[in-house]
Amino acid sequence: MNSDPCARIKYVFRGTGLLLGSIEGYVSRNAINPDGRSYLDLAQAYLHHDWATTVNAYWSPLYAWLLALTLGVARPSLRSEFPVVHALNVALFFVSLAAFEFFWSGLMEVRKSADDVHTTGGLPETVLWSLGYPFFIWLSVGSLVSMINPDLVVMTLVLLIAGVLIRIHGSGDSVWHLHFLLGLLLGIGYLTKAVMFPAGFLFVATTSRNQPKTRWLQPIVVALVFLVVCSPQIIVLSRAKGRLTFADTGRLAYAWYTYHLPVRNWQGSPTSGTPVHPTRKLYEHPTVFEFNGPIHGSYPPWQDPSYWNEGMRPVFNSLQMARHVRQDLTEILGTILQPRYWICGMLLILFVAAPRESLRAIGRQWFLIVPALLVMAMYAVTFVTFRYFPPWVLLLWSAFLAGVRLRGHLGNSWMYRVLAIILAGLLLAATAYGTYGQARHGRGDDATPEYETAEALAKVGVRSGTKVAAIGFDNDAHWAYLGGFNVIAEIGSDDACAFWSAPLAERDKVLSEFARTGANAVIANGGSGVKNTMGTSLELLQRCTRDAQGWTPIPGTRNLVYMIR
DSSP states (O other): OOOOOHHHHHHHHHHHHHHHHHHHHHHHTTOOOOOHHHHHHHHHHHTTOOOHHHHOOSHHHHHHHHHHHHHHOOOOOOGHHHHHHHHHHHHHHHHHHHHHHHHHHHHHHHHHOOOOOOIIBBBBHHHHHHHHHHHHHHHHHTTTTSSSTHHHHHHHHHHHHHHHHHHHHHSSSHHHHHHHHHHHHHHHHHHTTTTTTHHHHHHHHHTTSSSSTTTTHHHHHHHHHEEEEEHHHHHHHHHHSSSSOSSSSHHHHHHHHOOOOSSOOOOTTTTTTSSSSSOOEEETTTEHHHHHOOOOOHHHHHHHHHTTTTBBOOOOOHHHHHHHHHHHHHHHHHHHTHHHHHHHHOOOOOOOTTTTHHHHHTTTHHHHHHHHHHHHHHHHSSSOOOGOOOOHHHHHHHHHHHBBBBBTTGOOOOHHHHHHHHHHHHHHHHHHHHHHHHHOOTTTOHHHHHHHHHHHHHHHTTOTTTEEEEETTTTOHHHHHHHOOOOOOOEHHHHHHHHHHOOOOHHHHHHHHHTTOOOEEEEESSSSSSSOOSSSHHHHHHHOOOOOOEEEEEETTSSSEEOOO
């Protein structure tokens, strides 16, 4: 039996993390979101060797590869596909636990070798493990495990990158294998999410060390390996777009969220640019859009937003930009300063810390702090949401905890152990309570209604591969993916009620427009799908949708189908 108290602490939190992550994965097993559906469409394109569809300047490829591998091996049924994908996420979380231990153990080793930790005194190592591990669990289980997207993979890679960086800076020798490994991880990071390309150069810049003979050679080696891994993807995207690009994700997020341009069905304007190949407006009121083009997938406008929004270039407005950045920075600060009981604990530690010694020791972790802050700044000019920030928040707090130096001989004080136990208990309890709340009250992104719609459509003769039109689903027509349908035209949820309240003759004109697009059926949202991510309430759709002539209720749902002959 290992008598090392840190080893026992790791076993406890490792087991707790595995348990909480598995339960979260089970509770969210039917959860789906528009981003996840697009990644699944990409995975299907890989499985069906539809190579043209896999070239995508908005969604990065690595997570789609993992999905394709999982689905290709498991070959799940309609109702088991989302649970199988969530099982993949749980497995990825297990890998993330190992990455955290790699990162944190490296941080502890470097901290031990610091000259001042023995003279001034830092937090006991058992306290650091008891604080860091549950904070990581709280950050990852609550916001990453349930989401079908690459954010959990990003968390894992950032922890591995940080762990390698720590070992590079903590070694007295030129550890070239670590530089090669760092470049490889940075390249894989770019293939996981576009933001990791500029972030990669930030990490490259941190590898320079005070060794005159190799000071500049080390970052050059890391950069070369990084670019070798990135180059194939950049070349493919640049050839497809006819311009040099590593991704269009940040450019579009900047346009959408700084200047409030339409995320879907952008038609251009003098201040936003001219679309190269926009979706086509077929009818004014209710507004009907058609997108039966070269993009294959269950919902083409979100399958490759970079295609439909090619040409989106808003005119720069400094005031608009400043307002957006200020709002985002406020939100980012709020993200860093939560949960509140964690901040209270950190303030208590800071209160008894030796200011100068702590600031000096925290500053030695600059290679963790600087990239984290600069990545957050990049998000501030594009789009901010909590799930983007767990790895970067963890890097900031890890530098703080590792750098704290205590006054006098408080390093062995029982206060810190009690504080660590309290904070660990609160973090784990909050994580468990969040999962319990989902299990008891349900999730707005639960796909059970989508299963029923897809199965019922197959029973009434809408076969896989059929082109269909949609009314009131926006970006949430997940039944289309499950049934293998291709939505090629739509009326958005904001105009759905206008369609149902229009005179019969006008509704017939709209249905005729749908027929001209090549759609074989029209599916209307009666308010029984997943929660609308664009903001329209399902209750509103329930009130305004009506069972009209020619429309057939879809069994087991409130939705309707109109067959086009």
